[in-house]
Amino acid sequence: MENNTNELADIGVIGLAVMGQNLVLNMNDHGFKVAAFNRTVEKVDDFIANQAKNTQVVGVHSLNELVASLKKPRRVMLMVKAGDPVDKTIESLIPLLESGDIIIDGGNSLFSDTERRMKEVETKGLLYVGTGVSGGEEGARNGPSIMPGGSAAAWPHIKDIFQAISAKVEDGTACCDWVGEGGAGHYVKMVHNGIEYGDMQLIAEAYSLLQNYVGLNNDEMAQTFAEWNKGDLDSYLIQITSEILAFKDEDGQPIVDKILDAAGQKGTGKWTVISSAELGQPVSLITEAVYARCISALKEARQNASSILTGPSIKREGDNQAFINELQQALYASKIVSYAQGYMLMRAAADEHNWNLNYGGIALMWRGGCIIRSRFLGDIKQAYETNPDLSNLLLDPFFSEAINKAQSSWRNVIAAAVQAGVAVPAMSSALSFYDAFRSEKLPANLLQAQRDYFGAHTYERIDKPRGEFFHTNWTGKGGSTSSSSYNA
Numbered sequence: 001m002e003n004n005t006n007e008l009a010d011i012g013v014i015g016l017a018v019m020g021q022n023l024v025l026n027m028n029d030h031g032f033k034v035a036a037f038n039r040t041v042e043k044v045d046d047f048i049a050n051q052a053k054n055t056q057v058v059g060v061h062s063l064n065e066l067v068a069s070l071k072k073p074r075r076v077m078l079m080v081k082a083g084d085p086v087d088k089t090i091e092s093l094i095p096l097l098e099s100g101d102i103i104i105d106g107g108n109s110l111f112s113d114t115e116r117r118m119k120e121v122e123t124k125g126l127l128y129v130g131t132g133v134s135g136g137e138e139g140a141r142n143g144p145s146i147m148p149g150g151s152a153a154a155w156p157h158i159k160d161i162f163q164a165i166s167a168k169v170e171d172g173t174a175c176c177d178w179v180g181e182g183g184a185g186h187y188v189k190m191v192h193n194g195i196e197y198g199d200m201q202l203i204a205e206a207y208s209l210l211q212n213y214v215g216l217n218n219d220e221m222a223q224t225f226a227e228w229n230k231g232d233l234d235s236y237l238i239q240i241t242s243e244i245l246a247f248k249d250e251d252g253q254p255i256v257d258k259i260l261d262a263a264g265q266k267g268t269g270k271w272t273v274i275s276s277a278e279l280g281q282p283v284s285l286i287t288e289a290v291y292a293r294c295i296s297a298l299k300e301a302r303q304n305a306s307s308i309l310t311g312p313s314i315k316r317e318g319d320n321q322a323f324i325n326e327l328q329q330a331l332y333a334s335k336i337v338s339y340a341q342g343y344m345l346m347r348a349a350a351d352e353h354n355w356n357l358n359y360g361g362i363a364l365m366w367r368g369g370c371i372i373r374s375r376f377l378g379d380i381k382q383a384y385e386t387n388p389d390l391s392n393l394l395l396d397p398f399f400s401e402a403i404n405k406a407q408s409s410w411r412n413v414i415a416a417a418v419q420a421g422v423a424v425p426a427m428s429s430a431l432s433f434y435d436a437f438r439s440e441k442l443p444a445n446l447l448q449a450q451r452d453y454f455g456a457h458t459y460e461r462i463d464k465p466r467g468e469f470f471h472t473n474w475t476g477k478g479g480s481t482s483s484s485s486y487n488a
Contacts, residue, residue: 009035009058011075011161012066014089015107016043019133020079021051022140023106023165028055030164035060035069039080067096073127073157074101082109090117099125102154106133108268111183111190115353118150118182127151129158132189134370135167143167145370146176147192147362149185149355167369175368180355187275187349188362191342194272194286196371197265198338199237201289201426206331207241209413213420214320218254222246224324232332232402235374263293272345279348283341284433285334288425311421323416329409330427336403337430339380340393347391360384394437403434 013024016038024034024047035058038044048059060066067074074097078089086105093103103121105114105128114130121128128150135144146166148158155178166176179185210216210224225242229235249255269290276283295302316323343359350357363381366372383396393399414431417424436442449472451457458469 007033008071009033009069010071011035011077012037012060012070013077013079014038014063014066015079016047017079018137019106019140021047022137023077023079023133023144024057025051025055026141026143026165027161028052028057030161032161032164033058035066037061037063037066063092063096067093072098072101074098075104075158075161076102077104077106079106082107082113086113086117090121094121094124094126097124097126100127102127102129102151102157104129104131104148104154104158105186106131108132108189108193108266109186110271111187114150114183114186122151127154127157129154130183130186131162132185132192134189134192134366134372136371139167139369139371143175143369145192145365145368145373147179147185147188147365148176149179149181149183149188152178152181167373169364169367173364175365175370177358177361177365179362179365180350180357182353182355184350184353184355184357187353187355188346188357188365190268190271190275191346192366192370192372193268194283194289194345195338195342196237197269197272197289197293198286198342198426199235199335199372201292202285202331202334202338202430203237203241204292205417205422205424205427206327207245209327209417209422209424210324212422213316213416214323215316216320218245218256228328228331231328232376233328233335233374235376236371237374260299261296262299263296265290265293269293275349276341276345279345279352281341281345281348282433282436283345284429285338285341285426288429292423292425312419314420316416316420323413326409326413329406330413333403333406333410333434334427334430335376336393336399337433338426339376340399341433343380343393359390360388392437394434 010032011027012035013020014037016036024036027034033056036044036047037060041061044059044061048057058069060069076093078086080086080089086107086109090103103126109130118128129148130150132147133140133144139145143166146162148155148162162176163174166174168174179188207221210221216224222242222245225238225245229238229242244256245254247255249258269286272283273287273290346357346359349355360381363377363384367377367381379398380393383393383398384390387396390396394403410431414424414428448459452459452471453474456471458471460466460468461470
């Protein structure tokens, strides 16, 4: 077979879809010999004959052939669809491998699946790694952000490959480091994707206001985002937004206007929201971003509602540029809250699962290669370097000062959006979170009174120590028995 030599391969990759192919080629570029396998073997031959032509990539036609072609300890990376296909591939691999060999899952697996798989694989004397890989097709080919976790003993054996192929920041540091044991790598990738949902939704809301409230055309909006990309909002997503808005279809019309406004999702945002609810962390912005995609998907229902339900008819007055500047600040402040919430969630998960997460290191891993890469992440890394025990990003002097500076503009923009009837669920939830987080007293005392009134769920008192619970006979008819069933 073409490209075949007698020399054993450094790593095997199973799954030759877009991400798998590009990772294989990236590894080859960095001097690693890769054995490539796909369940549909025709795909292997096609890959070797075309994309991998004149490389040292070796195509194999079976799992037995793959395992036989690898140096020990064998490193086998799965780039297959999350869920059952991963379990089935692992099941087929285990009997072929020997003690100390390493199975790596590079897909978007649910972190709890990775925890389970690691335990199962380790009982067979093998090592298991679940790694997040971010950056899409381009990242996989030229340098992604890689977030590995699982069996700690595996890291020295995969570090050279992973750090070589990952993106690098300005000083050459790799956007890849060991995240932690169990499902930590996939958990951090999940939160990354949740933050990505939030970033994208915030940008979409800014676009909606520029279009529907300010009245800019696509070229003007493209220019606005290009300008924003030179300042605090400098990021991959702002950059591509500018390029998308400027892109013309074959007929010379903006292609973005021809795209149906119904967003899809693959599930990682939803997993982030579910995990936040389980851990009691108010990750409200990402939640709104997920639900914004859900309501966008209700296209027919919205079309029907648009002819029945009315909204305000507000014509904007005043200086366009002044509002655009305020919108930039509102976007920046909301983004700070989004990341603060994401980091709150990772901290809570680390406590729950006994993971030792390096929060500054995570920001560095996200600084290059991945979809949410931005200048902003350098500031987050600095915040955790200054104070590794920082409980919330909003309390860091750099970010608290930035929010204080942006706050007036942030409130003006949301007030204008509400008055104009332009939906900004992520931006407004970010502000609501900020206002709740900075409030020493919230109206939850009334909630507790209500819970106690109808369900005898008890409450704590401000004039008594924490941990003492009380019940009031609100109607004079109730008994003295209180409930402990719902004390969550």
